[in-house]
Amino acid sequence: MDEKIYGWWLPPDVSVHGAKIDQLMSVLHWFMALLFIGWGIFFVYCLFRFRARPGHAALYTPVKALATKYIEGFVLVVEVFLLFGLSTPVWLAYKNDVPDPSKALHVRLVAEQFAWNFQYPGKDGKFGKTDASQIGGDNPLGLDPEDPAGKDDLVTVNNLHIPVHRPVIVDISSKDVIHSFNVPVLRVKQDTIPGQQIPVWFEATQPGHFELACAQLCGLGHYRMRGDVLIETPEEFAKWEAENAPPPQEAPAAAAPEEKK
Amino acid sequence: MSVKQHTAATGNGHGHGNQDHGHHELPFWRKYIFSVDHKVIGIQYAVTALVFLFFGFSLMMMMRWQLAYPGQPLPLIGNLLGETAMPGGVMAPEFYNQLGAMHGTIMVFMGVVPLAVGGFGNFVVPLQIGAPDMAFPRLNMASYWVFLPGCIAMVASFFLPGGAAQSGWTSYPPLADIAPTGQTMWLFAMVLIITSSLLGSINFIVTIVQMRAKGLSFWRLPFFVHAQLVTAFLLLLAFPPLEAASVMQIMDRVAGTSFFLPTGLVVSGEPLKVAGGGNPLLWQHLFWFLAHPEVYVLILPAMGIVAEVIANNTRKPLWGYRLLVYSVVSLGFMSFVVWAHHMFMTGMGTTMSTFFQITTMIISIPSVVILTCFIMSLYGGNIRFTTPMLFATAFLPMFAIGGLTGLPLGLTASDIYLHDTFYVIGHFHYVVAPGTLFALFAGVYYWYPKATGRQLNEKLGKVHFWLSFVAINFVFMPMFFQGMAGLSRRLYDPTVYAHGRGVQALNVLISWGAWGLGLAQLFFIVNFFLSLKKGARVAENPWNATTLEWAAPSPPGHGNFITEPVVYREPYEYSVPGKSNDYSPQFRAEG
Numbered sequence: 001m002d003e004k005i006y007g008w009w010l011p012p013d014v015s016v017h018g019a020k021i022d023q024l025m026s027v028l029h030w031f032m033a034l035l036f037i038g039w040g041i042f043f044v045y046c047l048f049r050f051r052a053r054p055g056h057a058a059l060y061t062p063v064k065a066l067a068t069k070y071i072e073g074f075v076l077v078v079e080v081f082l083l084f085g086l087s088t089p090v091w092l093a094y095k096n097d098v099p100d101p102s103k104a105l106h107v108r109l110v111a112e113q114f115a116w117n118f119q120y121p122g123k124d125g126k127f128g129k130t131d132a133s134q135i136g137g138d139n140p141l142g143l144d145p146e147d148p149a150g151k152d153d154l155v156t157v158n159n160l161h162i163p164v165h166r167p168v169i170v171d172i173s174s175k176d177v178i179h180s181f182n183v184p185v186l187r188v189k190q191d192t193i194p195g196q197q198i199p200v201w202f203e204a205t206q207p208g209h210f211e212l213a214c215a216q217l218c219g220l221g222h223y224r225m226r227g228d229v230l231i232e233t234p235e236e237f238a239k240w241e242a243e244n245a246p247p248p249q250e251a252p253a254a255a256a257p258e259e260k261k
Numbered sequence: 262m263s264v265k266q267h268t269a270a271t272g273n274g275h276g277h278g279n280q281d282h283g284h285h286e287l288p289f290w291r292k293y294i295f296s297v298d299h300k301v302i303g304i305q306y307a308v309t310a311l312v313f314l315f316f317g318f319s320l321m322m323m324m325r326w327q328l329a330y331p332g333q334p335l336p337l338i339g340n341l342l343g344e345t346a347m348p349g350g351v352m353a354p355e356f357y358n359q360l361g362a363m364h365g366t367i368m369v370f371m372g373v374v375p376l377a378v379g380g381f382g383n384f385v386v387p388l389q390i391g392a393p394d395m396a397f398p399r400l401n402m403a404s405y406w407v408f409l410p411g412c413i414a415m416v417a418s419f420f421l422p423g424g425a426a427q428s429g430w431t432s433y434p435p436l437a438d439i440a441p442t443g444q445t446m447w448l449f450a451m452v453l454i455i456t457s458s459l460l461g462s463i464n465f466i467v468t469i470v471q472m473r474a475k476g477l478s479f480w481r482l483p484f485f486v487h488a489q490l491v492t493a494f495l496l497l498l499a500f501p502p503l504e505a506a507s508v509m510q511i512m513d514r515v516a517g518t519s520f521f522l523p524t525g526l527v528v529s530g531e532p533l534k535v536a537g538g539g540n541p542l543l544w545q546h547l548f549w550f551l552a553h554p555e556v557y558v559l560i561l562p563a564m565g566i567v568a569e570v571i572a573n574n575t576r577k578p579l580w581g582y583r584l585l586v587y588s589v590v591s592l593g594f595m596s597f598v599v600w601a602h603h604m605f606m607t608g609m610g611t612t613m614s615t616f617f618q619i620t621t622m623i624i625s626i627p628s629v630v631i632l633t634c635f636i637m638s639l640y641g642g643n644i645r646f647t648t649p650m651l652f653a654t655a656f657l658p659m660f661a662i663g664g665l666t667g668l669p670l671g672l673t674a675s676d677i678y679l680h681d682t683f684y685v686i687g688h689f690h691y692v693v694a695p696g697t698l699f700a701l702f703a704g705v706y707y708w709y710p711k712a713t714g715r716q717l718n719e720k721l722g723k724v725h726f727w728l729s730f731v732a733i734n735f736v737f738m739p740m741f742f743q744g745m746a747g748l749s750r751r752l753y754d755p756t757v758y759a760h761g762r763g764v765q766a767l768n769v770l771i772s773w774g775a776w777g778l779g780l781a782q783l784f785f786i787v788n789f790f791l792s793l794k795k796g797a798r799v800a801e802n803p804w805n806a807t808t809l810e811w812a813a814p815s816p817p818g819h820g821n822f823i824t825e826p827v828v829y830r831e832p833y834e835y836s837v838p839g840k841s842n843d844y845s846p847q848f849r850a851e852g
Contacts, residue, residue, distance in 0.1 A: 006760040009745045032343070050639060052576075058577040059836070060579060087675065135530060177433075193608065194526055213747070215749045219358075221354065
């Protein structure tokens, strides 16, 4: 993993939808800086110009300051623009324009204290049923061994392998408490709410090895609930999928986790 | 309680009013401990809150060691805190989470709110409206004596098996539902503290509506009183949902209910034996329905103090007084419909998120107006840079930073990236620490002479201000960069992440800033006690101010005013043309 990409500002964006978020963030911060500096200059000027000193007196009559009305109007206009011109369209587009499931890679994520369990549907494209009562040491998701759809499912812990340039839909849930799925370079964040399954999507624009972090306090191991996001070329991804797919004849055991936590 | 009884009190303003009660001298415990006098209760609240503010800050100063130097033994005190909390002097992650949850809880519910509302509200409001006391003095006493046991229970929870609450000050279930016993104690203490606030809020509303002096119409009230009135409504209407939610969480923890627990939870590989069927998001809605108005409970009294101090030290009327009042009222209303902007990442539908995004942008407008009014109040002034004025002046840019950085968090698209990062920590601390707390310090320096009859030392005060001002910006400014780098909050060891290692140098800087800020407070603590005995004695109106509290002796006796005050004019009549004085108090007929 390249440590150098992480500095004191936004890390590089490797997602399709992230550019708009970064653009909004940049417009926002320029706007904030402009307001603060303009306002700050006037503030410092007032403090200096109107400091108490011999022979100086305060003005009783309030100054007629039309400028304040213009400035407040300006702030209002900019906020309306930020709201309806930038933020809302970006958010609505991201939330509503979910990619075509038939073209996307579909992954399930079940978070737990303090690990990320990913389930890939395998060749049949169908997730095997899961059942809380089946959860055990080598079956962190509780895959039902009787369900044929689950026989080719692939389960990984703390490793999210995804192909580049292909939309990925992740159905996010949790076994125990609320976590938050956070991949800074993909500009993705979604709380994992136990009892709910919430889809998020993203499409990576370049291969690489990045970090998955938990963003919501989830207990004493919150700080080490770290995962790896491995964005691979389609060939690498297909190879990884083939190498790690459970052997078809192995009947009872569901997919073995790729690695132990 | 008649004001007339006090006509025999010292009229020279050197105020020993509370010693003039020859006919019914109260025993010590009725006068200073179980007192029904709003001033004593106000001081009790203020002192308790100041103690907890420093305590809560100390917890954070310990956490800052772990953040700056992860895994290294805490010097000096590391070995004193027991092997469970600090094995080998190194902070355990559980203990880190306890300190974090308790820092937030203590600073908000046992520090800032009790100082702003219980302290300043109680002490100043009756004086500013010319009332002899609060409307319900016994209720007022009950409020403090429910509050204090709540605080003691909260702090005592550190000694429970498993330690204090450790699920954040927000206590999100299911984590909080399955946390050790400390969480039950947290909830219990919260119920007490909320009850105390409710008792207080009713009292403030009735007092302000019913007990204003003759001539004191609503448009003649000092801005501070308007701010307290709105605050009281927020407390009254916002706290009950959290009280209900706290009781529900207690039930989940001790009575086997599942208000916040869905079916099928598996914790540490074992199915959780609960009925299920609940929803963890219900808690978040109830919690934030309180906790967003709570933000305005923190900020409105602070704005009130800033208004008083600015008017007094610019020696001119506040610019846009009515606009300020309209803004503060609209802030109060709007604060009830923005809560779910804390929950944009929970997967809510786009209709709901758009609604809350719009309300959040709307609420920023009155804040901008208030800030504009304050800065325009400086224009044309004759500004005295007294210690209270320094703190009030610094409030303006600090609150501006806090407010502006709320924008990217209130907009859903940018919140995707910034939610739950250090950017959030930087944002709300700028609002609450160099914002609200600086305003509260301005209030302490401003009204200390009224409460004690003596002035705080100005030199020590200025040292306190400048050190605090510099240090606090070293603490919170770098957090925006950490947040932009994507660093999550509440991490025991941020260096686990590559993007955390990228900003680790800032953690060292922040920690040293925090310890410096801690040292700076010693100047205040020394000043506070030293001035009780050594401070310069003052008459009733040391700041040449215009509002009613300055008509009473310093300190005011029981019943406050020597003669019943009558109000003749608006609250901030400074530098009226043609007058010999640059201030025309509300209470003087001739001005």
